[in-house]
Amino acid sequence: MEIPYTSEPRPDTGLTNPKIGIWLFLASEVMLFGSLFSAYALLRMGAETWPDQSAVLSVPLATLNTVILIVSSATIVLALAAVRAGRIDAYRRFMGLTILGGAAFLVVKAFEYSDKFAQGLVPATDNFLALYFTLTGLHALHVVGGLVVNLYLWGPGVRMWRTDPARFTGRIEVAGLYWHFVDVVWIFLFPVLYLL
């Protein structure tokens, strides 16, 4: 069965189905992370004492990860521009860089986590660390998910470029929107968990 409106806009919504689908999904993601951010606000404002976050966590590593994720957000939109211009070689370069960025982010995150565990700092230590591991853990899972999709679109998925370039371009756009959202979540997590 053919999936309808993958490339041409649906008359009633004015958007392609993947486009409206990803925005509805991202809206639900905003509520998911919003509920965790509001839990953070409630627990922190109601707490008698709160640890000095920047003393517990590594600000330099988190700054590095912020830079990595922002650069990979730029490279995936450059990949989309390359596809739209029909430059499939440039697309593969930029998508490859995006994948490297996502992988580097996870490596840095793994260093951070293992350093905390080595110091005996775990989610059960206090409310702050429970929130830190929940929020960054959920975010890291989102990075893993994006990485899998981006790897597919960089590798075997690129075949669609020859059979249905319009639909392939739509896929890159949707994957990009998700990746930018993951970047935006980190843009808020960084100051809230590390700096304030």
Added chain:
Amino acid sequence: MSDATYQAETRAYLTTLGALLALTVVTVALSYLDLPTAPTVALALAVASLKAALVAAVFMHLKGEHALVYGTLVLTAVLVVVLFVLLLGADADRLFGTGFGDAFSEGPR
């Protein structure tokens, strides 16, 4: 897409990337200023919102997006505010010194 359009688009993305990296430096620098809590929180969240807005407008092409997408996002924003108000409101007497709980306590009528 013509070569000129492609190059102009690429330049716009790289300029935005530069702005985002500069704002990251601002975020980290602000945390070293040792300002009182309230302005620190307000400034940090303002810079983060500005960065998020740049990503949304330029990278996610929200500038010039379809009305249905705007509608979805406005509804989501309203619901996030409701979420915060409900959750923080549950502990408002302690957090903000409101007296909602008094209405339910025993006492002379």
